Amino acid sequence: MEGLVIKTAGNVFLVKTLAGDLHECVVKGNFRIKDLSSTNPVAIGDRVLIEKTSDEQTYFITEVLDRSNFIVRKAANLSKQLHILAANIDLAILMVTVNHPQTHTIFVDRFLATAEAYRIPCCLLFNKIDLYGAEDSEYLEALIRLYESIPYPCLKVSALKGEGIEEVRSLIRGKICLLAGNSGVGKSSLVNRLNPAIQTKVGPISDYHNRGRHVTSYSEMFEIEEDTYIIDTPGIKGFHTVDMHVAEVGHFFPEIFRTSARCYYNDCTHRHEPDCAVLKAIEEHRISQSRYLSYLSIIEDAGDGKYRE
Ligand SMILES: Nc1nc2c(ncn2[C@@H]2O[C@H](COP(=O)(O)OP(=O)(O)OP(=O)(O)O)[C@@H](O)[C@H]2O)c(=O)[nH]1
Ligand SMILES: [Mg+2]
Ligand SMILES: [Zn+2]
The missing domain is CATH 2.40.50.140 (Nucleic acid-binding proteins)
Known part of the structure; x- marks a missing residue:
C-alpha cells in the first residue's frame, strides 16, 4: 500500500x-x-x-x-551525517515581518538561495500587516517590489485579523508546503487560522530584543485540507545547504544568474573581475544592493566551513 x-x-x-x-x-x-x-x-x-x-x-x-x-540539516551528533527534515516539498513559504520582530533581508536572501539550491519553489508571506505604521508599510512595499521583480510571489497577510488568508489558501491548495521564518513572526498563528481544528501552540514574543523565542520545538506536518499540508518549522535554525560552492552561489540568485551571462569571465564571482555585468547592473540599480550584500555574505562564509570554496 x-x-x-x-x-x-x-x-x-x-x-x-x-x-x-x-x-x-x-x-x-x-x-x-x-x-x-x-x-x-x-x-x-x-x-x-x-x-x-x-x-x-x-x-x-x-x-x-x-x-x-x-x-x-547537520545531525546533532557532530558526525558528518545529515538529518532529513522533510521531503517532497512543493512550496517553501518564508514568513517575513517588517517589524515585531524585524526580519533582515540577509536572512530572507539566504533562505531563498537555499531553497533555490534545493530546487524548491519559494514565496514570501509578509505577516502582521495590521501592526504597521506608515514607515513600516512603505518599507514593506519596497521589499515587495524588489522580490516580485526577481520574481518571487509575495502575499500580505494578517494571521491575527484574517486578512489575505483566502489568497494563502488558494496558493497552497494540493501542495506540501514548508513554512519557515524567524521565531515570533506568526507561523503557528497562520496554521491555526487556516485550520482552526489544529490549534498548534502560539507563544507571546519575549521582550528580549523583540526577537521572540522558539515556541514550536519540533517539525510536524499539519493537514490544512485534503491533500494540503503545511510543515511548521521551529524557526529555521540549522536549515542550510551543506554543499554550496563559491562559484555556485550566484546560481541561486536568479537575477544575478541571468545577468552573469554577460560577464566577461565564465567563472566571474562578481567581486573584482573586470567587465562584470553584475557589478554594472548594481551601479545602474538594476540589481539591488541588499541582494548583492547577501550574496557576498554567503560567499564570505566559505571560510568557516559552512560553504566550500
Ligand atoms: N498583531 C499581530 N500579531 C500576530 C499576527 N500573527 C501572529 N501574531 C502574534 O505573534 C506572536 C507569535 O506568533 P506565533 O504564531 O507563535 O509565531 P511562530 O512564528 O509560530 O513562532 P515560533 O513557533 O517561535 O517559531 C503571538 O503573540 C501571535 O498572537 C498578526 O498577523 N498580527
Ligand atoms: Mg510556532
Ligand atoms: Zn560578474
Missing part, C-alpha cells in the same frame, strides 16, 4: 494511505537509502510503501519512493 509520512516520533512513523487510513509504521530491518548517509531513513513528506506484518498488529515501511527533493 502506498502512503504519505505525516508525522515521525523516534522510530515510529504515522502514514496516511492513499485510501485515507492512518497507520503507525516501523521501518523494516536494516533499511537504508542509497547514496545518503542520514540519521533518519524516513522523513515527513516521504511517500512510502507499507505492508502489514503477519501478526496483523504492526505495519512495516518496506520502501521509500523517489523523492522530488529533500531538505537536511
